[in-house]
Amino acid sequence: xxxxxxxxxxxxxxxxxxxxxxxxxxxxxxxxxxxxxxxxxxxxxxxxxxxxxxxxxxxxxxxxxxxxxxxxxxxxxxxxxxxxxxxxxxxxxxxxxxxxxxxxxxxxxxxxxxxxxxxxxxxxxxxxxxxxxxxxxxxxxxxxxxxxxxxxxxxxxxxxxxxxxxxxxxxxxxxxxxxxxxxxxxxxxxxxxxxxxxxxxxxxxxxxxxxxxxxxxxxxxxxxxxxxxxxxxxxxxxxxxxxxxxxxxxxxxxxxxxxxxxxxxxxxxxxxxxxxxxxxxxxxxxxxxxxxxxxxxxxxxxxxxxxxxxxxxxxxxxxxxxxxxxxxxxxxxxxxxxxxx
Numbered sequence: 001x002x003x004x005x006x007x008x009x010x011x012x013x014x015x016x017x018x019x020x021x022x023x024x025x026x027x028x029x030x031x032x033x034x035x036x037x038x039x040x041x042x043x044x045x046x047x048x049x050x051x052x053x054x055x056x057x058x059x060x061x062x063x064x065x066x067x068x069x070x071x072x073x074x075x076x077x078x079x080x081x082x083x084x085x086x087x088x089x090x091x092x093x094x095x096x097x098x099x100x101x102x103x104x105x106x107x108x109x110x111x112x113x114x115x116x117x118x119x120x121x122x123x124x125x126x127x128x129x130x131x132x133x134x135x136x137x138x139x140x141x142x143x144x145x146x147x148x149x150x151x152x153x154x155x156x157x158x159x160x161x162x163x164x165x166x167x168x169x170x171x172x173x174x175x176x177x178x179x180x181x182x183x184x185x186x187x188x189x190x191x192x193x194x195x196x197x198x199x200x201x202x203x204x205x206x207x208x209x210x211x212x213x214x215x216x217x218x219x220x221x222x223x224x225x226x227x228x229x230x231x232x233x234x235x236x237x238x239x240x241x242x243x244x245x246x247x248x249x250x251x252x253x254x255x256x257x258x259x260x261x262x263x264x265x266x267x268x269x270x271x272x273x274x275x276x277x278x279x280x281x282x283x284x285x286x287x288x289x290x291x292x293x294x295x296x297x298x299x300x301x302x303x304x305x306x307x308x309x310x311x312x313x314x315x316x317x318x319x320x321x322x323x324x325x326x327x328x329x330x331x332x333x334x335x336x337x338x339x340x341x
Contacts, residue, residue: 054180058188078190079178103221112216117164117209119157123149125208126156129201136200137175145201156202163206173202191282256292261301279304287311 056066057074065071105113131143145156163169180193187193254260272278285307288295299306310317315331317323 054187057190075180075190075193079195082195105217105220109217109220113213115213117161119153121209121212122157122160122205123153125205125212126201128208129204133204134179134198135177136198136203137177138172138200140201142201142204156205159202160205160209164209169203169206173200175200176203256288256294256298258294258297258301261298265301281305285311 054071054075056064057071058064059074065074126142126145126149129142131141131146133142135141145152149156159170159173176197176199179196179198180190181196182192183194184192252264254264268279281303282305284302284304286299286302286304287307287309288298292298295306310319312318315328315334317327319327
């Protein structure tokens with residue numbers, strides 16, 4: 001019996017070593033010939049395409065769809081509801097927004113925002129786009145426009161200036177490719193995928209020019225509590241203040257009675273009417289104490305899931321005491337899994 005166990009251990013170790021050797025050989029072969037139009041290059045592409053293809057998906061009724069056309073139709077209908085759904089936005093003017101305006105720009109700053117766009121700004125925006133960025137529907141990367149700039153510069157600049165002059169963009173330039181990226185390891189529903197839009201280069205240049213103009217007043221308009229994505233500020237500025245200070249997530253507190261929850265629900269509904277943004281019921285949770293008697297009515301009114309303490313943010317629990325190694329273990333395991341591939 002001991003001899004059998006010993007032989008099994010030796011065999012398992014040998015298999016592990018062989019697998020490790022084959023993985024190292026594969027990486028070495030890819031480093032040597034990965035950039036060439038060789039067999040290994042196309043074999044790698046085919047293997048990657050096969051691994052990224054969605055062979056089956058679960059619809060809203062819980063039925064499993066395996067037909068390729070049915071899977072495509074399910075994704076298409078989901079995106080239509082997500083991006084093209086009908087929603088009524090409340091009409092609001094300056095009179096309505098004036099009481100809520102804490103930061104108002106000056107007349108000089110307003111003139112800077114609407115100042116004519118220069119050709120050099122367009123060129124700088126184009127050459128600031130990485131050549132390795134994802135392609136849009138036209139199939140051209142920023143590298144193509146950079147290489148052919150001496151030939152197409154006039155037409156390219158005219159296309160961008162046309163938007164800033166008339167406020168309209170050609171439909172073909174505004175078209176995007178939607179790529180679905182899995183949000184979880186085992187994606188079974190369309191909602192488990194995150195849609196990412198791949199835009200044309202002209203569209204990217206227009207947005208970069210607009211962002212550069214807005215940067216002139218961005219620091220004045222955005223509150224000091226917001227540190228990320230603002231020039232001169234860093235997302236790490238608030239990390240050491242307290243664990244309960246969140247940069248992206250939102251915590252709303254109220255009394256655990258139907259009246260207070262109804263008021264909170266009304267605020268969320270008004271925000272949805274004004275902005276067109278709706279709270280995601282699948283990602284929102286309600287934390288209630290055990291002494292609450294109307295917890296079922298509250299959950300039904302809000303439509304959110306009931307959560308449990310401690311709340312996790314960025315993979316770690318939000319607790320009053322110092323984080324232990326066990327608290328960070330799930331985050332460490334996730335990082336190690338990402339590194340291992």
